[in-house]
Amino acid sequence: MPRRQLPFFENVTILDAGAEGKAVARVNDLVVFVPFCVPGDIVDIQVISKRKSYCEGKAIKFHYYSELRAEPFCEHFGTCGGCRWQNLPYELQLKYKQKQVDDHFTRIGKFSFPPIKPILASPLTTGYRNKLEYTFSDRRWLNADDMALPAEERQGNGLGFHIPTLFDRVLDIKHCYHQPEPSNAIRLAVRDFTLQKGWSYYNPRSHEGFMRNLLIRNAIAGDLMVIVVFAYNAPEEISQLMTFIADSFPQITSLVYVINTKQNDVITDQEMLLWKGEPYITETMEAPVAGGKKLQFRIGPVSFYQTNPLQAYFLYKTAFELAGFTGNELVYDLYCGTGTITNFVAPYVKKAIGVEYVPSAIDDAHINSELNGIDNTVFYAGDLAKVLNDDFVRLNGRPDVVITDPPRNGMHEDVVKQILKIGPLKVVYVSCNSATQARDIALMDEKYKVEAVQPVDMFPHTHHVENVVLLTLR
Ligand code: SAH
Numbered sequence: 001m002p003r004r005q006l007p008f009f010e011n012v013t014i015l016d017a018g019a020e021g022k023a024v025a026r027v028n029d030l031v032v033f034v035p036f037c038v039p040g041d042i043v044d045i046q047v048i049s050k051r052k053s054y055c056e057g058k059a060i061k062f063h064y065y066s067e068l069r070a071e072p073f074c075e076h077f078g079t080c081g082g083c084r085w086q087n088l089p090y091e092l093q094l095k096y097k098q099k100q101v102d103d104h105f106t107r108i109g110k111f112s113f114p115p116i117k118p119i120l121a122s123p124l125t126t127g128y129r130n131k132l133e134y135t136f137s138d139r140r141w142l143n144a145d146d147m148a149l150p151a152e153e154r155q156g157n158g159l160g161f162h163i164p165t166l167f168d169r170v171l172d173i174k175h176c177y178h179q180p181e182p183s184n185a186i187r188l189a190v191r192d193f194t195l196q197k198g199w200s201y202y203n204p205r206s207h208e209g210f211m212r213n214l215l216i217r218n219a220i221a222g223d224l225m226v227i228v229v230f231a232y233n234a235p236e237e238i239s240q241l242m243t244f245i246a247d248s249f250p251q252i253t254s255l256v257y258v259i260n261t262k263q264n265d266v267i268t269d270q271e272m273l274l275w276k277g278e279p280y281i282t283e284t285m286e287a288p289v290a291g292g293k294k295l296q297f298r299i300g301p302v303s304f305y306q307t308n309p310l311q312a313y314f315l316y317k318t319a320f321e322l323a324g325f326t327g328n329e330l331v332y333d334l335y336c337g338t339g340t341i342t343n344f345v346a347p348y349v350k351k352a353i354g355v356e357y358v359p360s361a362i363d364d365a366h367i368n369s370e371l372n373g374i375d376n377t378v379f380y381a382g383d384l385a386k387v388l389n390d391d392f393v394r395l396n397g398r399p400d401v402v403i404t405d406p407p408r409n410g411m412h413e414d415v416v417k418q419i420l421k422i423g424p425l426k427v428v429y430v431s432c433n434s435a436t437q438a439r440d441i442a443l444m445d446e447k448y449k450v451e452a453v454q455p456v457d458m459f460p461h462t463h464h465v466e467n468v469v470l471l472t473l474r
Contacts, residue, residue, distance in 0.1 A: 006047040007055075011063060014041040017096040021084035021463035022056075032057050036078055038087050040066025068092060073126075073177065079141065080171050081164035082178065083461035094119050094457060097465040101434045101455045108438040113450040120318070123310045125460040127180040130218050130283075130309050134159050134187055135265070136194075136201040136211035137170035157201040159191045159214065168204045183216050186226060186249055190214055193244050202231055207263055210234065217299065220309055223281035225254040227301050229267060233259050242275040253277045256301050268302045268360070285313055288320040288344060296371050297340060303364045304337045308458045315456045315466055316344045319403055319428045322452055322470040325349050329400040332424075334384055334415070339365025339377065341403055341430075346374045353396050354379045355387055385412040393422055403428045410436025416443050423447070427471040432458075434467045441469065449474050 009027045014037045018024035023037035025045065031054040034045055042064035045057040072078070072086035085093050098119045105113055122128055140146075140158030147154075158172030172191075175184050194201075194211055202209035213229035226245060230238060238257060246255055255276040258267050272279065283297045283305060299305050306312035319341065323331075329349040333342040336354030338361045346352040346369070354365055354377065362381040369377045378396070380387060402424045404411060410433065411419075419427060420443075427448060431437035434455075441450060448471035456466040 006050060008047070008060075009045045009057070012043055012045050014039050014043065014066070017085070017088065017092075017463070018100075025057075030055060034059050035084060036087065038066045038069045040064075040068050075174060076171060076176075079143070079163065080161055080173070082161060082176070085463060086461045090121070090125055090460060093460065094121055097457060097463070098455055100463070100465055101453065101467050104434040104438045105441075105453070108435055109442050111442055111445040111450060113453055116453045116455065119455040119457055119465070120311075120314055122308060122457045122460050123314075124308075126177040128308045128310065128460060129178040130220075130305065131307050132176065132179045132183060132216050134173070134214040134216075135162060135170050136209070136213065137168070138201040138203045138209055139168050139170065141166075141169045141171045157195060159187060159201070159211075179216060180218065182224075182249060182251065183218070186216055186245070187214060189248055190228070190241070190245065193241060197237070197240070199237065207231075210237070212260055213265060213267070215301070217281060217301075219281045219283040219299070221282075221284055222251070223253045223283075224249075224251055225256065225281045225299075225301065226252050227256045227258060227267075227272075229258045229260050229265075231259075232261055246276050254279060254281055254301075258301075272301045283309055285309075285316075285340075285344070288317050288348065292347065293372070295343060295368075297338070297343075297368050298364065298371060299338075300360075300364065302360065304358075304361055305340070306458070311456065311458050312340075315430065315458065315468065316341055318454050318456060318468045319430055320345055320348070322454070322468060323401050323403065323426060323428050325401070330397050332396075332399040332402045334388070334402060334404040334411075335406045336365060336379070337361050337405075339368050339379060341405065342377050342379070343368050343372055343374055345403070346377050349376075349401075351376045351378070351397075353377070353399070355384055356381060357383045385414045388415055388418045390421075398422060399424045401426045401428065403430065405430040406436075408433040408436065411440050413443070416440050420444060420447055423473060425473050429469045429471060431467050431469070432464065434465065437467060437469065441471065444471060447474055448472065 012025045014023045016024040022033040022035045025032045034057045043059040044061040046060045047055045047057045049056045070089040077086050158170045160171045160173030163169040200209040202212045212231050215227040217225040258270045280298045280300045285295045325348050331349050331352045333354040336356045339354045342352045342354035359381040362379045365379045451472045452470040454468045458466045
């Protein structure tokens with residue numbers, strides 16, 4: 001339907017902060033989702049897409065700005081897809097995240113649960129991320145100032161984040177508050193160097209251009225990894241840029257480049273070429289109990305590690321404490337990634353078994369056990385829906401505790417069924433999507449009782465919320 005035929009609503013009051021970071025309004029019986037609004041705002045809304053029971057809209061005019069509003073601190077707010085809740089004070093962000101879990105558990109769940117514990121706030125609300133990935137593009141997003149310039153004066157290259165829903169448009173980032181310095185300094189230096197040289201930036205439609213991606217990863221104690229992705233091999237230019245980065249930022253402990261000639265941006269299947277330093281960074285984490293041995297985790301260029309490392313500790317500690325280990329337990333850690341939770345709990349249980357379907361993550365998990373002198377872990381690479389069968393349980397033993405941390409779409413129904421069949425005394429369910437978590441728990445309701453619900457904020461200024469649930473066998 002052409003846009004002009006879609007409804008235009010005037011003087012609508014925003015009611016709630018809802019799904020996917022969009023605010024919620026109601027016009028008659030229709031739910032309208034509008035980004036970048038705050039409960040209490042009064043706006044005119046142009047509907048941009050319409051479904052049966054809801055529609056998506058855009059705030060065209062603000063008649064009243066809610067008293068709940070906070071001033072966004074980032075100049076890119078409103079264009080960048082990154083931090084959509086910056087216009088809400090942090091305290092309110094926490095409130096709405098808590099409410100999101102409550103809503104999902106009440107509406108989707110249809111099971112009883114105790115009062116949800118107050119959400120754990122993130123120790124840092126800016127500079128909390130340990131990883132950012134930037135994209136080079138010859139189709140920079142042009143703002144109003146750019147558009148005012150004559151076409152030939154508009155500089156088209158940009159280095160930053162994709163504009164939401166526009167895969168070929170990149171917002172040139174001046175400053176991002178997500179990662180501690182020197183993240184911005186590195187990005188800006190690489191940008192200036194390559195622009196001065198006149199090197200081409202990638203175009204994802206024509207697949208032309210030299211500079212593709214820049215990844216920056218850091219560890220709490222200071223290790224710093226930079227990965228530059230080029231679209232083709234040009235040894236002289238690559239050498240110039242890598243030397244420039246190494247000389248300008250001596251604090252980099254791992255400098256890597258990749259030549260990705262494929263059409264897609266995925267680099268996990270590409271060779272990591274080490275320019276300087278170690279081929280990994282090392283993250284450290286406190287033990288879950290006072291006086292316990294600190295843990296170390298080795299993170300390669302493509303290894304998974306929770307992106308808010310300070311809060312990851314509290315997430316894992318929550319899971320650990322809810323499990324209430326005595327020391328004799330056999331534990332399954334499902335969807336274990338690089339085995340971080342498996343290794344975190346292993347010193348305090350009899351044996352911990354991690355399962356994950358990315359083989360390189362399982363390689364990392366083994367390395368991390370070894371690095372920490374942990375010898376009571378076992379890891380398997382495979383799809384849980386297939387691997388977690390009766391033979392697996394016969395071979396490895398029936399677990400006392402199952403920890404599960406699936407991706408956003410939750411557990412496969414067969415995995416839920418198998419957990420029910422195994423019948424561990426406790427299930428600790430860590431989730432990054434309380435909607436699918438509620439769906440899965442509902443399937444387990446007959447056999448398992450929800451004993452505790454603890455939301456954890458891993459991603460300040462976004463709508464994302466992590467949630468840990470303890471289930472006990474009825
Ligand atoms: N617990 C880990 C990572 C959890 S992320 C940590 O805290 O670091 C979820 C993990 O599930 C990812 O590593 C993903 O690769 C894995 N995964 C997704 N679907 C899977 C499946 N069907 N079988 C096994 N692992 C899967």
